[in-house]
Amino acid sequence: xxxxxxxxxxxxxxxxxxxxxxxxxxxxxxxxxxxxxxxxxxxxxxxxxxxxxxxxxxxxxxxxxxxxxxxxxxxxxxxxxxxxxxxxxxxxxxxxxxxxxxxxxxxxxxxxxxxxxxxxxxxxxxxxxxxxxxxxxxxxxxxxxxxxxxxxxxxxxxxxxxxxxxxxxxxxxxxxxxxxxxxxxxxxxxxxxxxxxxxxxxxxxxxxxxxxxxxxxxxxxxxxxxxxxxxxxxxxxxxxxxxxxxxxxxxxxxxxxxxxxxxxxxxxxxxxxxxxxxxxxxxx
Ligand SMILES: NC(=O)c1ccc[n+]([C@@H]2O[C@H](COP(=O)([O-])OP(=O)(O)OC[C@H]3O[C@@H](n4cnc5c(N)ncnc54)[C@H](OP(=O)(O)O)[C@@H]3O)[C@@H](O)[C@H]2O)c1
Numbered sequence: 001x002x003x004x005x006x007x008x009x010x011x012x013x014x015x016x017x018x019x020x021x022x023x024x025x026x027x028x029x030x031x032x033x034x035x036x037x038x039x040x041x042x043x044x045x046x047x048x049x050x051x052x053x054x055x056x057x058x059x060x061x062x063x064x065x066x067x068x069x070x071x072x073x074x075x076x077x078x079x080x081x082x083x084x085x086x087x088x089x090x091x092x093x094x095x096x097x098x099x100x101x102x103x104x105x106x107x108x109x110x111x112x113x114x115x116x117x118x119x120x121x122x123x124x125x126x127x128x129x130x131x132x133x134x135x136x137x138x139x140x141x142x143x144x145x146x147x148x149x150x151x152x153x154x155x156x157x158x159x160x161x162x163x164x165x166x167x168x169x170x171x172x173x174x175x176x177x178x179x180x181x182x183x184x185x186x187x188x189x190x191x192x193x194x195x196x197x198x199x200x201x202x203x204x205x206x207x208x209x210x211x212x213x214x215x216x217x218x219x220x221x222x223x224x225x226x227x228x229x230x231x232x233x234x235x236x237x238x239x240x241x242x243x244x245x246x247x248x249x250x251x252x253x254x255x256x257x258x259x260x261x262x263x264x265x266x267x268x269x270x271x272x273x274x275x276x277x278x279x280x281x282x283x284x
Pocket of ligand 1: 071
């Protein structure tokens with residue numbers, strides 16, 4: 001049974017390919033990559049697959065039984081890109097698709113992200129291909145990419161207020177995908193995936209302070225102030241505005257969940273915030 005993984009060269013895809021290699025013969029795994037050279041170190045066959053170039057997608061999916069469709073990364077461009085991939089899968093006779101969506105995509109206040117996932121879920125239903133939807137919550141790692149700046153400034157900045165965030169590590173979401181790909185009985189299911197324990201951004205600042213012994217506080221800003229700060233740090237205006245709006249979505253509870261579907265799926269608790277912070281500090 002051949003499993004092809006899109007986004008295989010990304011953070012999540014790399015972890016998943018590692019897990020698949022431990023569970024399946026490498027000969028049954030295909031990495032789909034827009035730049036196959038970037039997948040050379042994965043230790044599985046790599047095929048060129050660029051969502052914006054449908055001519056690459058048919059050959060890439062030839063002989064594939066299951067497509068692990070890790071959502072594309074260019075927000076605003078994804079509906080067309082996903083349409084290309086699903087249509088190519090249909091034409092290639094792919095029997096099953098597993099797709100990474102967004103936590104409670106249909107009701108999420110993180111509207112600018114949710115809209116593309118909702119449309120992709122609709123396209124999957126319309127395709128007639130058996131599928132599983134993994135509605136992934138936030139990656140804990142999202143908050144630790146700017147750790148150097150946090151340590152330098154002594155502050156976590158955000159606009160999430162008292163919003164409780166049930167994030168999980170990328171490795172947890174990869175483990176869920178691995179479980180769904182390698183165990184029977186997941187067709188037609190939609191899973192709402194999030195971490196077992198929720199925290200506020202003030203809790204995150206306190207955890208970084210605890211582990212570093214430094215004074216780190218959480219500074220809550222308005223959406224506009226936070227977007228302006230992100231622009232000052234060099235982010236493009238559109239991306240800065242989007243990040244600030246997602247924090248407002250978090251303040252409204254959009255990243256909170258207490259269903260524990262992720263830990264049930266992976267058969268272990270999700271990675272605690274303290275462990276992700278410790279790992280990020282070790283690599284800062
Ligand atoms: N839940 C969350 O908190 C969260 C956070 C960020 C993103 N996401 C979503 O989850 C996905 C996986 O996360 P991640 O951390 O692994 O993201 P990532 O590291 O940015 O990886 C994105 C992957 O998509 C590939 N890709 C982008 N555009 C493509 C195109 N036109 N054709 C073919 N491949 C393309 C990239 O290929 P290259 O290596 O060639 O760039 C890369 O392999 C993201 O793409 C995004 O949809 C979720």
